[in-house]
Amino acid sequence: MGSHQFKQYADKMFRLSQKAIMAANGEEELAGTLATGVKESQCTYRFLPIHKELKAESPNVLACL
Secondary structure, three states: OOHHHHHHHHHHHHHHHHHHHHHHOOOOOOOEEEEOOOOHHHHHHHHHHHHHHHHHHOOOEEEEO
16 A cells, blocks of 8 residues: 555545544534645645545535645
């Protein structure tokens, strides 16, 4: 298993554990506004894939730069 594939599995396990904790505490899905500040180069190569994943998993979160 390569390091990229391992990171994908680790990220997925983290997200699922967070959802399990929220469910156990009776909390709802994430909602609200997430404001971030990133350099343009980081936005292009790193933030956009993360933003796409966030929107897919938490549609009630508004992410803005």
